[in-house]
Amino acid sequence: MNLQDQIDKNKLPRHLAVIMDGNGRWAKQKGLYRSIGHENGTKAVREIVEACAEIHIPFLTLYAFSTENWNRPKLEVELLMKLLVSSLKKEIKTLQKNNIKLNAIGNLDALPKRAFTELHDVMDQTKSNDRMTLTLALSYGSREEITKTIKEISHKVKNNLISPGEIDESVINNHLYTQNLPDVDLLIRTSGEQRISNFLLWQIAYAELYFTETLWPDYTKNHLFEALLNYQNRERRFGKTIEQIKQ
Template sequence: MSDHATTTSAATPQHIAIIMDGNGRWAQQRGLGRSAGHRAGADAVVRTIENCQKFGVKYLTLYAFSTENWKRSPSEIAALMQLLGEFLDKQSPMLDKYRIRLKIIGEMERLPAPVRKKLQEAIAKSAHYDAGVLTIALSYGSRNEITAAVKAIAQKVQDGQLKAADVSEETITEHLQTADLPDPDLIIRSAGEQRLSNFLLWQASYAEFYFTTAFWPDFGDDEFAAAIAEYARRQRRYGGVPS
């Protein structure tokens, strides 16, 4: 995720996206409240950022809170938002150390004002960093993102700024919130689930997938290394045939 990486190779993904699943089940197995699982999950995020440094992964995107997660109990949502604020306060020095730029995708306007303020401050502070990008998906849904992109393109066509015949895949990509990021090379999902859950549907077109039964709080160095090793074994042909 930065120039400080100690291990790099052509077999290392440039961009890893993670669906962090299993915090609640991890806590339940231990007789703890769900908020304890989310706190343990935050520790796993720190380990993952450190592992991105170790392996030379420049872009990390984390699915932290989906548009569907607003259906959860108000108490759990409040705990998650508080944890997010604490995470930003505590981990800001790490972003500075590794010169990682923070980026948010999703409906940030739906987040509580204090959290938005902390996010905006962290985004502004890290805006000039160029060694890596940490993208956090908050109140994010890929269908919403694609719908918004289509509406923006349709408006440009209506205003005469763009011809309908000129709309291409690149046009849509340029109107997504991830326009300044490369598509993910590897998508990881924890806790045994094997679905995208409305995450980066357009961007994941040619991503490799790695599923693990480990709950997210247990996702550590060995799991990360196993995901990288599995990725290195894949043949990425993009629909072609190897020569």
């Protein structure tokens, strides 16, 4: 029995998030430019997106470019933005074929004009697709997101649009970039690093974390299926006892 056949389709994460790490190290190990690592990383994106659609995971979020990534060398940032544009153009057929809706979160206004335009064009073309929502976290940082949320809610309190007593989790959720997404159930990070790196800090409050040594360009659907099988063998109690969960 192959790995995919072992997966319980009734116990899949509703929202899977992935920190795609290791493109640069993959290239370095092979004596190649970092740009080659990023280009090969797009192949892994395609395989994982298609695999998630095939097994019916409704929400997939990929950490594509963080707020901190703007501090990388200028040439690398320019390459990543060009790669974003070319990938969006190439993958529109894949998204349409698989009935996948493209979404994006982050400070998108910080993107170069061409990347911003191409991103919104693909989002508009796929907005009616309903098999899966693929979210790209671009120019995204969770601390920036939370700061933005606090400012927006504070402004509403100041203008008597909401009282302090009305602020609860749902109000906060409605001001996050991810307001239309459920909380994350499973977070995967590749490359062996074991940290969150300012990604979806609010949304992963009860997510299961899975770290793998595999570098992102080498990540295949079988690696994904291994992570899902590991996830399905965990007890998710959300602060309750195992006896309460079983009841």
